[in-house]
Amino acid sequence: xxxxxxxxxxxxxxxxxxxxxxxxxxxxxxxxxxxxxxxxxxxxxxxxxxxxxxxxxxxxxxxxxxxxxxxxxxxxxxxxxxxxxxxxxxxxxxxxxxxxxxxxxxxxxxxxxxxxxxxxxxxxxxxxxxxxxxxxxxxxxxxxxxxxxxxxxxxxxxxxxxxxxxxxxxxxxxxxxxxxxxxxxxxxxxxxxxxxxxxxxxxxxxxxxxxxxxxxxxxxxxxxxxxxxxxxxxxxxxxxxxxxxxxxxxxxxxxxxxxxxxxxxxxxxxxxxxxxxxxxxxxxxxxxxxxxxxxxxxxxxxxxxxxxxxxxxxxxxxxxxxxxxxxxxxxxxxxxxxxxx
Amino acid sequence: xxxxxxxxxxxxxxxxxxxxxxxxxxxxxxxxxxxxxxxxxxxxxxxxxxxxxxxxxxxxxxxxxxxxxxxxxxxxxxxxxxxxxxxxxxxxxxxxxxxxxxxxxxxxxxxxxxxxxxxxxxxxxxxxxxxxxxxxxxxxxxxxxxxxxxxxxxxxxxxxxxxxxxxxxxxxxxxxxxxxxxxxxxxxxxxxxxxxxxxxxxxxxxxxxxxxxxxxxxxxxxxxxxxxxxxxxxxxxxxxxxxxxxxxxxxxxxxxxxxxxxxxxxxxxxxxxxxxxxxxxxxxxxxxxxxxxxx
Numbered sequence: 196x197x198x199x200x201x202x203x204x205x206x207x208x209x210x211x212x213x214x215x216x217x218x219x220x221x222x223x224x225x226x227x228x229x230x231x232x233x234x235x236x237x238x239x240x241x242x243x244x245x246x247x248x249x250x251x252x253x254x255x256x257x258x259x260x261x262x263x264x265x266x267x268x269x270x271x272x273x274x275x276x277x278x279x280x281x282x283x284x285x286x287x288x289x290x291x292x293x294x295x296x297x298x299x300x301x302x303x304x305x306x307x308x309x310x311x312x313x314x315x316x317x318x319x320x321x322x323x324x325x326x327x328x329x330x331x332x333x334x335x336x337x338x339x340x341x342x343x344x345x346x347x348x349x350x351x352x353x354x355x356x357x358x359x360x361x362x363x364x365x366x367x368x369x370x371x372x373x374x375x376x377x378x379x380x381x382x383x384x385x386x387x388x389x390x391x392x393x394x395x396x397x398x399x400x401x402x403x404x405x406x407x408x409x410x411x412x413x414x415x416x417x418x419x420x421x422x423x424x425x426x427x428x429x430x431x432x433x434x435x436x437x438x439x440x441x442x443x444x445x446x447x448x449x450x451x452x453x454x455x456x457x458x459x460x461x462x463x464x465x466x467x468x469x470x471x472x473x474x475x476x477x478x479x480x481x482x483x484x485x486x487x488x489x490x491x492x493x494x495x496x497x498x499x500x501x502x503x504x505x506x507x508x509x510x511x512x513x514x515x516x517x518x519x520x521x522x523x524x525x526x527x528x529x530x531x532x533x534x535x536x
Numbered sequence: 537x538x539x540x541x542x543x544x545x546x547x548x549x550x551x552x553x554x555x556x557x558x559x560x561x562x563x564x565x566x567x568x569x570x571x572x573x574x575x576x577x578x579x580x581x582x583x584x585x586x587x588x589x590x591x592x593x594x595x596x597x598x599x600x601x602x603x604x605x606x607x608x609x610x611x612x613x614x615x616x617x618x619x620x621x622x623x624x625x626x627x628x629x630x631x632x633x634x635x636x637x638x639x640x641x642x643x644x645x646x647x648x649x650x651x652x653x654x655x656x657x658x659x660x661x662x663x664x665x666x667x668x669x670x671x672x673x674x675x676x677x678x679x680x681x682x683x684x685x686x687x688x689x690x691x692x693x694x695x696x697x698x699x700x701x702x703x704x705x706x707x708x709x710x711x712x713x714x715x716x717x718x719x720x721x722x723x724x725x726x727x728x729x730x731x732x733x734x735x736x737x738x739x740x741x742x743x744x745x746x747x748x749x750x751x752x753x754x755x756x757x758x759x760x761x762x763x764x765x766x767x768x769x770x771x772x773x774x775x776x777x778x779x780x781x782x783x784x785x786x787x788x789x790x791x792x793x794x795x796x797x798x799x800x801x802x803x804x805x806x807x808x809x810x811x812x813x814x815x816x817x818x819x820x821x822x823x824x825x826x827x828x829x830x831x
Contacts, residue, residue, distance in 0.1 A: 215671040339812040343770045344804035347793050355794045474678040493771050496686040511679040
């Protein structure tokens with residue numbers, strides 16, 4: 196019952212936050228000095244009559260509160276407006292690109308967790324040895340390296356010098372004719388696997404490696420550092436000392452007793468880094484020409500495509516709120532003390 | 537007039553300052569980081585005197601040396617418009633360091649008093665301030681900054697404003713946490729008892745004592761803000777050409793990365809070193825006083 200109440204309250208808060216968020220995104224796009232109608236017509240020297248017509252069509256002649264009410268009404272009906280640049284519905288543009296970004300994001304976070312957590316454990320177990328120093332160097336370099344620079348270095352090293360991985364894109368364009376991908380889920384790794392399209396699977400994986408690792412660098416650094424701190428805190432507690440006094444092997448203590456209790460803070464950090472990685476995908480997608488939300492958003496930002504910008508900020512904030520909600524629920528499941536509070 | 541309690545906190549502040557200096561002097565990594573940061577600040581200030589080609593550093597083109605590889609004439613090579621990369625990195629240290637320091641400063645100036653007010657007053661004031669803060673924190677910071685920077689127009693100043701708007705809530709949170717625990721202390725209660733006004737208590741007694749956790753957080757954040765400024769410039773929302781900026785230089789050289797690698801590589805190293813220095817220094821400061829203890 197308590198758990199249910201907790202979940203209900205968290206979801207209710209999330210809804211209120213999102214309503215506030217929509218107010219902020221609306222304000223951002225309406226304090227603008229530029230003329231949206233002129234942008235829509237693609238010219239600043241359009242005839243005044245045409246501008247007026249567009250203004251009325253887009254509802255720009257109404258008072259701001261009315262515009263917000265209309266915006267919210269459309270939003271509830273799943274209508275985010277039409278992109279000024281492509282004239283297609285923003286929702287369509289976003290959903291078309293969502294899977295490419297999510298695939299990259301999941302792949303990056305998967306690598307980051309797989310590398311970051313063991314690094315943190317290693318570092319804490321061998322505190323103040325060369326292993327610890329090594330891990331701390333990796334983690335500080337990871338969080339100090341700009342993604343928009345690391346991506347270029349990856350391209351120089353692994354495409355130009357070693358020719359191991361492709362330069363950019365999500366899939367080789369020739370595959371369209373030889374081994375076309377059947378978009379079951381639009382997650383290419385999954386699609387090619389489900390349809391046993393092994394040649395395409397290998398190609399998709401090859402395309403994922405460089406952007407994936409570029410994206411993972413920052414999360415690896417942060418997760419390793421936070422996991423190390425969490426492990427050290429747990430390892431300093433009385434029950435660990437007791438376990439040591441009983442002569443339980445250090446390996447068992449580290450992996451069985453300590454790691455379990457370090458999971459809760461690590462989960463929080465992983466949730467936090469997903470948010471960082473979300474904005475990280477923008478740079479990674481620009482560098483690797485990845486056909487996802489980030490590339491679309493950057494183009495929209497530069498073209499001042501407001502409906503698209505509003506849609507993306509709203510989606511980004513919703514994603515962030517959702518991630519936090521999931522982390523809270525996971526923590527409640529991992530750590531019963533939170534449930535009882 | 538000076539309250540005795542206030543004198544005590546002041547001498548405590550002096551002692552922590554000396555303590556910080558001692559720790560930095562003894563920790564080799566923190567010392568090197570501090571030296572690197574001071575070095576970059578100095579070349580930013582004295583750019584016209586240390587840059588080999590000051591006019592190119594500021595943007596004037598030099599058509600006879602386009603894409604000149606690194607050599608004795610151009611130590612780090614020249615870019616698409618024949619400008620000396622080294623000079624542009626030196627001039628680029630100005631937006632790269634001075635602007636992020638300004639961003640963090642303004643974010644602290646907005647965020648900290650609001651947080652102190654919320655924590656000290658409690659009740660509906662606290663509720664209103666913190667719920668607004670939550671709204672801003674509901675966005676991934678950089679995404680919010682990008683949207684704001686795009687809509688108020690591109691440019692270094694606009695990018696800086698956008699970052700301040702998306703960064704202040706973090707300091708509100710920290711200051712509030714500190715204020716809540718300070719409110720219970722004797723020197724605050726004593727000030728209330730003798731009828732000191734809330735404004736004076738907040739600015740004279742609460743805020744100065746929230747400074748140390750905020751300064752630590754600010755140092756740690758500087759690296760992140762430098763990365764964010766670079767990122768905004770990289771996608772075209774920050775500094776506009778022909779002004780020098782490290783993020784912009786990386787973006788300008790991106791098309792030629794496979795052949796004229798030096799255009800992007802050297803400014804990238806500059807960003808990396810500066811951010812690394814701030815992160816290392818921030819780590820040391822965080823070890824001295826952990827700002828999380830106030831949360």
